[in-house]
Amino acid sequence: MSSDLLIVIDGYLSTPERAEACFKLIDQIKSTLPYKVALFNKFSFSWGLDSKVDYYWTHLGGFLIGEVPQEYLDKELYERPYVYVKTSIGTAENWLPLVGVQDHAAQIYNSFILASEAAKNLGFKRIFRIEADTEFDLNDLKSLIPDLESFKDYLLYGERQENGNWGKEHHRIMDVHMIGFSVNLFNGFNVLHSDNDFWKLCEKIKYYGKWIEYIIPTTIYYQRQKFQLDGINYSGSVRDRYPNTKFDLINNPGGWVDKWKNQPKVCKVLLHKDDKKELTDKFGLFYWNEEDRLEINCKVINLSGEEIYNKDVTLDPFTWLYDELQLDGEYTIINTNIRNGVKEEFITKVSPSNILDFNTRFVKY
Numbered sequence: 489m490s491s492d493l494l495i496v497i498d499g500y501l502s503t504p505e506r507a508e509a510c511f512k513l514i515d516q517i518k519s520t521l522p523y524k525v526a527l528f529n530k531f532s533f534s535w536g537l538d539s540k541v542d543y544y545w546t547h548l549g550g551f552l553i554g555e556v557p558q559e560y561l562d563k564e565l566y567e568r569p570y571v572y573v574k575t576s577i578g579t580a581e582n583w584l585p586l587v588g589v590q591d592h593a594a595q596i597y598n599s600f601i602l603a604s605e606a607a608k609n610l611g612f613k614r615i616f617r618i619e620a621d622t623e624f625d626l627n628d629l630k631s632l633i634p635d636l637e638s639f640k641d642y643l644l645y646g647e648r649q650e651n652g653n654w655g656k657e658h659h660r661i662m663d664v665h666m667i668g669f670s671v672n673l674f675n676g677f678n679v680l681h682s683d684n685d686f687w688k689l690c691e692k693i694k695y696y697g698k699w700i701e702y703i704i705p706t707t708i709y710y711q712r713q714k715f716q717l718d719g720i721n722y723s724g725s726v727r728d729r730y731p732n733t734k735f736d737l738i739n740n741p742g743g744w745v746d747k748w749k750n751q752p753k754v755c756k757v758l759l760h761k762d763d764k765k766e767l768t769d770k771f772g773l774f775y776w777n778e779e780d781r782l783e784i785n786c787k788v789i790n791l792s793g794e795e796i797y798n799k800d801v802t803l804d805p806f807t808w809l810y811d812e813l814q815l816d817g818e819y820t821i822i823n824t825n826i827r828n829g830v831k832e833e834f835i836t837k838v839s840p841s842n843i844l845d846f847n848t849r850f851v852k853y
Contacts, residue, residue, distance in 0.1 A: 492613040493636055495523045496603045497541070499620025500530040500595075507535035509737050510620040514540050517618070520629045521636070526607070527620075528599055543610070547602055550595035553686055553698055556586050560687075560696050567697035571747060573776055575808055578852040580755065580774045582747055585847075589747075590698035594680045597689070597703055600669070601679050608671040616643070616668045625732035635720055636668065642719035643668025645726040647705045662705035663726035665735040673711060750834040751775055751784050751803075751825055756849040757812065768840045772850040773811045773821075777803035783826040788819050810850065815840055 495517055501507050510527070514537070517525055526543035530550055538544035560566040569590055570583040600617070607615050616636055635643055646663035680686050690696045695706040711717060722729060755772035758765075773786060781804055788797035796819075801809060813819075818839040825832045838846070 491523050492611075493523050494543075494607045494610070494612040494615050495521060495525045496528055496607070496615050496617045497525065497620050498528045498596075498599050498603070498617055500592075501533075501535060501537070501620060502531045503738075504535070506621065506738055507537060509623065510535075510537055511540070513618065513620060513622055513624070516624050516626065516629060520624075520626060521633065523616075523636070524612075526603070528603055530595060530599070543606075545602070545606060547598065549681070550592070550598065551682065552591040553594055554587060554591070554683055557687060565696045567695065567699075567702070569697065569699055573774075573808060575810065577810065578850050579761075580753070580772075580776065580808070580810070581849050581851060582753065583847040583849075584747060590700070593698045593700045593703060594686045596664075596700045597686075598679050600704065601674055601677060604669070604671045604674055612671060614639070614668065614670050616666065617664075618666045619664070619735070621735075621737040622665055623734040623737055625730065628730045628733045639668050639720045641670045641673055641717040642708060642721070644705070644708070644719065644721045645729065646724060647708075647721050661699075661701050663735075664701055664704055665726055667704070668720075669708075673708065673717075676711075677707065748776055748778060749825075749832075750823055750836070751777065751782060752786055752801075752809075752811075752823065753848045754821060754836055754838050754846055756843050756846050758849055758851045760853070761851050766844055766849060768843055769815050770812055771815045771838055771843055773797075773813070774848065774850055775801055775803060775809040777805055777807060779805060780827055781805070785824040787822045788813065789822070791818050812850075815843060 497510065497513060499506060499510055501510055514525060514527070524542040526545065527537055527541045528545050528547070529537070530547055532546065532548055534544065556566050568583055568586065570581055572582065573580045603615055603617065644662055644667060677689070680689060693703070693706045693710045695702055727735060752773040752775040755774050756766040757770045757772050759767070775784060781802060784801045784803065786797065786799050787795055789795050797813060799811070803809070815838065818837060821836045821838060823834040823836070825834070
């Protein structure tokens, strides 16, 4: 079957585990979908995967984005990465570091541009990009064919506004685990070679941040303001649409993976999102779990050695609990977390003088 569509698998295949996941994905695609397959590897070793695909590309010129320009911070333009949980009584916000989380966004962005150029040179008109650490349910994979056959300029899963309390109106988020686009969709955008190039891109699309899940849909939104585009857009999370398919099989340890580690999270308290400043005489304890069942013990001890709080909690996935305590001195918080038989202990000091330095806060309704 001749088609103008090219499947592009995109990954940084730096370990045998990642290569093995990609092997399985290639086999799934070649046994189920009637299209040519390309592999875009941002690591120097092929693991023999080059012999399993129709086209094999490498790009080793990637870079990690560094410090945020101070002018963006001073003007409050920069969208500092954060995750949040909305509850019936308020929103728990977990603000992530400026460096060390999503610093690879430029490398991922470049893969969209480079794949578009390479596919166009080979005579293809459209791309369906899949991240290499994906394991499909085969019925899910087969169900994609009608959309792969029919989409023109883009095929998006989960493009939506999900900005918490602080995002801009034109900001979109999208699941980029799999996405379809024409080879001309990113016309006018170039490969990024440096931090300066990356921040110029941010200025162009009016999104100042490192999250590729915002950069790609905001770029497409920018193009839609200039060109007549025709595409397919499915709202809602791609995980909800395809619950039997596994995305993000392999994650590197670090700030993003560990963002909810150490439960409960010590939070500064904001009585309402329109208030100017968080409280210094109270702090919150926000319990939240996104993974397998988590057993938690939290103790709060004052300077006199008295235990003023002690709670045992077992949290199923996607459940929460919130407690709030007065803060009238220095307290030591001892968290013991047990998941799948693995026990970890965390010790945190909190006082009126340092509570405002915490990256987590609870904003009440």
